Amino acid sequence: MANMDGDSRHLLIPEVNHEINPGPMNIQFDSSDLRSKRPFHIEPTNIVSVNDVIQRVSDHASALNKRIHYYSRLTAPADKALIAPDHVVPAPEECYVYSPLGSAYKLQSYTEGYGKNTSLVTIFMIWNTMMGTSILSIPWGIKQAGFTTGICVIMLMGLLTLYCCYRVVKSRAMISSVDTTTWEYPDVCRYYFGSFGQWSSLLFSLVSLIGAMIVYWVLMSNFLFNTGKFIFNFIHHINDTDAILSTNDSNPVICPSARNSDHPDNDSMIFYANDTEIHQFEKWWNKSKTVPFYLIGLLLPLLNFKSPSFFSKFNILGTVSVLYLIFLVTLKAIRLGFHLEFHWFMPTEFFVAEIRFQFPQLTGVLTLAFFIHNCIITLLKNNKNQENNVRDLSIAYMLVTLTYLYIGILVFASFPSPPLSKDCIEQNFLDNFPSSDILSFIARIFLLFQMMTVYPLLGYLARVQLLGHIFGDVYPSIFHVLILNLVIVGAGVIMSCFYPNIGGIIRYSGAACGLAFVFIYPSLIYIISLYQEERLTWPKLIFHVFIIILGLANLIIQFFM
Amino acid sequence: MEESDSEKKMEKENLGPRMDPPIGEPEGSLGWVLPNTAMKKKVLLMGKSGSGKTSMRSIIFANYIARDTRRLGATILDRLHSLQINSSLSTYSLVDSVGNTKTFDVEHSHVRFLGNLVLNLWDCGGQDTFMENYFTSQRDNIFRNVEVLIYVFDVESRELEKDMHYYQSCLEAILQNSPDAKIFCLVHKMDLVQEDQRDLIFKEREEDLRRLSRPLECSCFRTSIWDETLYKAWSSIVYQLIPNVQQLEMNLRNFAEIIEADEVLLFERATFLVISHYQCKEQRDAHRFEKISNIIKQFKLSCSKLAASFQSMEVRNSNFAAFIDIFTSNTYVMVVMSDPSIPSAATLINIRNARKHFEKLERVDGPKQCLLMR
Numbered sequence: 023m024a025n026m027d028g029d030s031r032h033l034l035i036p037e038v039n040h041e042i043n044p045g046p047m048n049i050q051f052d053s054s055d056l057r058s059k060r061p062f063h064i065e066p067t068n069i070v071s072v073n074d075v076i077q078r079v080s081d082h083a084s085a086l087n088k089r090i091h092y093y094s095r096l097t098a099p100a101d102k103a104l105i106a107p108d109h110v111v112p113a114p115e116e117c118y119v120y121s122p123l124g125s126a127y128k129l130q131s132y133t134e135g136y137g138k139n140t141s142l143v144t145i146f147m148i149w150n151t152m153m154g155t156s157i158l159s160i161p162w163g164i165k166q167a168g169f170t171t172g173i174c175v176i177m178l179m180g181l182l183t184l185y186c187c188y189r190v191v192k193s194r195a196m197i198s199s200v201d202t203t204t205w206e207y208p209d210v211c212r213y214y215f216g217s218f219g220q221w222s223s224l225l226f227s228l229v230s231l232i233g234a235m236i237v238y239w240v241l242m243s244n245f246l247f248n249t250g251k252f253i254f255n256f257i258h259h260i261n262d263t264d265a266i267l268s269t270n271d272s273n274p275v276i277c278p279s280a281r282n283s284d285h286p287d288n289d290s291m292i293f294y295a296n297d298t299e300i301h302q303f304e305k306w307w308n309k310s311k312t313v314p315f316y317l318i319g320l321l322l323p324l325l326n327f328k329s330p331s332f333f334s335k336f337n338i339l340g341t342v343s344v345l346y347l348i349f350l351v352t353l354k355a356i357r358l359g360f361h362l363e364f365h366w367f368m369p370t371e372f373f374v375a376e377i378r379f380q381f382p383q384l385t386g387v388l389t390l391a392f393f394i395h396n397c398i399i400t401l402l403k404n405n406k407n408q409e410n411n412v413r414d415l416s417i418a419y420m421l422v423t424l425t426y427l428y429i430g431i432l433v434f435a436s437f438p439s440p441p442l443s444k445d446c447i448e449q450n451f452l453d454n455f456p457s458s459d460i461l462s463f464i465a466r467i468f469l470l471f472q473m474m475t476v477y478p479l480l481g482y483l484a485r486v487q488l489l490g491h492i493f494g495d496v497y498p499s500i501f502h503v504l505i506l507n508l509v510i511v512g513a514g515v516i517m518s519c520f521y522p523n524i525g526g527i528i529r530y531s532g533a534a535c536g537l538a539f540v541f542i543y544p545s546l547i548y549i550i551s552l553y554q555e556e557r558l559t560w561p562k563l564i565f566h567v568f569i570i571i572l573g574l575a576n577l578i579i580q581f582f583m
Numbered sequence: 584m585e586e587s588d589s590e591k592k593m594e595k596e597n598l599g600p601r602m603d604p605p606i607g608e609p610e611g612s613l614g615w616v617l618p619n620t621a622m623k624k625k626v627l628l629m630g631k632s633g634s635g636k637t638s639m640r641s642i643i644f645a646n647y648i649a650r651d652t653r654r655l656g657a658t659i660l661d662r663l664h665s666l667q668i669n670s671s672l673s674t675y676s677l678v679d680s681v682g683n684t685k686t687f688d689v690e691h692s693h694v695r696f697l698g699n700l701v702l703n704l705w706d707c708g709g710q711d712t713f714m715e716n717y718f719t720s721q722r723d724n725i726f727r728n729v730e731v732l733i734y735v736f737d738v739e740s741r742e743l744e745k746d747m748h749y750y751q752s753c754l755e756a757i758l759q760n761s762p763d764a765k766i767f768c769l770v771h772k773m774d775l776v777q778e779d780q781r782d783l784i785f786k787e788r789e790e791d792l793r794r795l796s797r798p799l800e801c802s803c804f805r806t807s808i809w810d811e812t813l814y815k816a817w818s819s820i821v822y823q824l825i826p827n828v829q830q831l832e833m834n835l836r837n838f839a840e841i842i843e844a845d846e847v848l849l850f851e852r853a854t855f856l857v858i859s860h861y862q863c864k865e866q867r868d869a870h871r872f873e874k875i876s877n878i879i880k881q882f883k884l885s886c887s888k889l890a891a892s893f894q895s896m897e898v899r900n901s902n903f904a905a906f907i908d909i910f911t912s913n914t915y916v917m918v919v920m921s922d923p924s925i926p927s928a929a930t931l932i933n934i935r936n937a938r939k940h941f942e943k944l945e946r947v948d949g950p951k952q953c954l955l956m957r
Contacts, residue, residue: 084870104642
């Protein structure tokens with residue numbers, strides 16, 4: 023036993039308490055740990071009924087249970103050496119928890135690989151996760167690409183990203199030598215590309231997260247500003263007749279960017295010379311100069327929370343916001359009617375060409391709009407019928423595409439073009455409605471609250487990934503976390519002040535992180551795994567190299583547009 | 584605990600494989616220092632690399648599996664420098680740390696059982712040329728004073744010819760250096776064979792091995808760490824190593840009847856393998872020996888985390904009372920009483936008195952024959 027001295031350090035690991043109370047509800051069953059808890063799985067044939075009330079376990083099964091318990095003490099938890107192989111412990115459909123006293127209780131839990139979620143729930147979760155703030159930029163994107171081109175690009179991008187997502191989902195299956203059940207996509211990257219893969223996937227993941235957080239900050243300042251303005255105007259009964267180009271009817275649509283160069287952006291231009299109160303308000307409530315800073319006081323404390331599980335309860339707000347946006351857009355379209363004219367190559371005063379060369383801006387936005395590749399594996403893990411994974415994924419992508427198309431087409435088509443030019447469609451289409459519009463006010467409030475609850479979650483994810491990989495600890499100290507949060511918040515504030523164009527931010531960060539996760543990694547990993555299995559054919563190689571080139575082109579061209 | 588102290592002493596004294604067998608060197612172990620004591624007798628656990636010896640040793644002896652062979656490499660460096668082995672040793676340890684489990688167990692035998700039988704683990708016929716050279720150059724020392732040779736065969740091995748070849752060369756060495764050694768062959772990893780084929784395949788192997796081992800006699804077992812066969816095989820091995828086992832069993836039976844116990848078990852101290860037992864009632868569970876052994880070994884592991892050592896245990900409920908206690912210097916006893924009205928003190932006094940008797944039993948036999956007495 024003398025070698026225990028050196029090795030005892032390895033044994034001082036917090037262990038799972040195998041003692042249970044008779045009463046299945048007390049059992050803490052961490053499903054992610056299922057493989058190492060195999061001893062609790064017993065074939066139903068081993069449950070022997072002694073009397074009708076309590077079922078006992080057969081001696082053979084309890085001996086195996088004891089054996090596995092004991093073996094697990096002999097190695098480190100990470101060491102797979104003495105973990106029972108599949109042919110020794112069959113994985114039954116049902117799970118029994120075995121009490122050392124010999125009786126067995128059946129649990130309503132699930133075995134590894136089988137989730138609780140029906141297909142519908144899985145599809146909804148994928149849809150919900152993908153629906154982000156990029157939905158606000160889709161109409162602008164269609165405008166930039168031209169109506170026809172825009173629709174075609176949306177559908178094609180949807181298909182392309184769906185294929186790449188399919189590759190991500192199938193990537194684990196190509197690895198046969200190692201147990202990949204707990205792996206996420208960055209682990210697969212690490213397997214193929216070593217630590218370069220790990221670090222680069224971390225980097226790109228962070229790019230997408232921080233890009234999203236900057237967009238959120240810009241949008242939140244925007245919505246907060248408009249909400250404040252609405253409330254102020256409502257209280258003081260001000261009719262906000264800005265000298266902004268607007269339609270003169272009951273459904274006003276404004277064109278904020280068509281201003282005189284004299285007047286600064288985002289400020290209300292009318293102020294009553296005698297009314298210093300309003301002047302004061304304009305001075306202290308400015309979209310780009312002051313409101314972003316007010317947000318710091320609200321959000322920085324929230325970012326420092328250790329565990330954001332409180333915020334994940336508000337997940338439903340996201341769905342509600344998107345549904346409300348759909349409703350809003352439908353209502354506006356009904357009221358405003360359709361204004362479409364088709365000019366194929368030359369733009370007119372009010373309309374844009376159908377085919378424009380700025381369509382890469384739309385592809386940049388869409389790369390982020392269809393991005394779910396870094397967490398799709400986890401989402402699909404909980405699907406009850408794993409064989410339907412691909413089908414459910416495709417349905418989810420189809421629904422997302424339809425949603426984007428719906429909102430994009432309706433906003434674009436119903437934009438009142440005779441008085442206003444289609445070019446006026448803003449990167450955040452809610453900006454096209456004045457702050458006095460009640461419907462959009464409600465939309466802004468919803469989105470504001472939703473973003474305030476998602477922002478700490480994103481911060482937590484960024485923190486976990488960055489600090490976890492650099493320092494090994496998710497929460498090394500309050501100072502590390504504070505510095506990280508200050509950097510992120512600072513970036514958001516700076517962007518809000520100087521470059522509040524969410525369309526731009528979305529397309530740059532989308533193209534950048536999409537390059538890795540959507541285009542390069544899935545294709546490259548597929549090519550490599552085929553090559554290792556010697557199944558690589560020329561058509562497949564060319565097709566996937568083409569995808570990689572598309573991704574690169576997507577990124578590069580963002581800088582030229 | 585005395586065991587660990589003496590093991591620590593052994594650690595310090597084991598400066599390398601013995602080149603010249605020291606005669607008359609004090610054991611430094613617990614118990615008696617006998618003037619004519621020969622050097623420690625060995626149990627060789629041999630087999631191809633990857634056949635499962637390390638796992639087996641871990642499981643039987645409740646040792647934490649040493650996966651970090653880098654550490655092993657460093658201590659071997661220290662130990663072998665004195666033998667002026669060339670510096671290719673450093674490459675050996677580097678190759679190892681990539682993740683292949685190669686056990687290079689020179690005198691890492693902290694595991695003793697049945698008195699001072701020392702367990703040595705050797706990879707035989709591995710891929711490592713350095714290992715092979717070392718093995719052949721130290722052959723005589725390795726195979727001297729061997730009490731037991733346990734050779735492990737991987738049933739899934741694709742190189743049957745090679746395995747047999749290495750086995751035979753080991754047998755030759757045994758014939759030269761320790762012709763009295765007992766030979767056991769374990770056909771391991773039987774769980775990888777389909778159930779209906781297991782008997783057939785084992786019979787085939789057994790015949791081959793018996794044939795190859797002549798003139799030496801070997802006993803064959805089929806084992807797998809995932810069922811009870813491993814425990815049973817090792818228990819049988821230990822059973823065969825005890826010379827006066829029949830007498831022991833008779834005495835145990837008398838003891839059990841006197842104290843009116845349901846069952847009395849005698850365990851080997853280090854491994855909790857059942858040496859002998861007596862039961863006066865039919866017991867339901869055929870796997871109980873292994874289960875108890877695993878439970879106690881697991882408990883010992885937990886105790887060692889707290890730097891404590893396990894000595895005795897009493898388990899009691901309305902149906903039975905069980906006592907596990909140190910018995911003789913190499914054994915533990917477990918007494919199961921189903922009459923709860925008998926007070927614990929009575930049983931404990933009985934055990935204490937029996938202890939003296941059994942120790943006398945051990946001392947009766949001469950030092951050369953009796954394994955239990957070192």
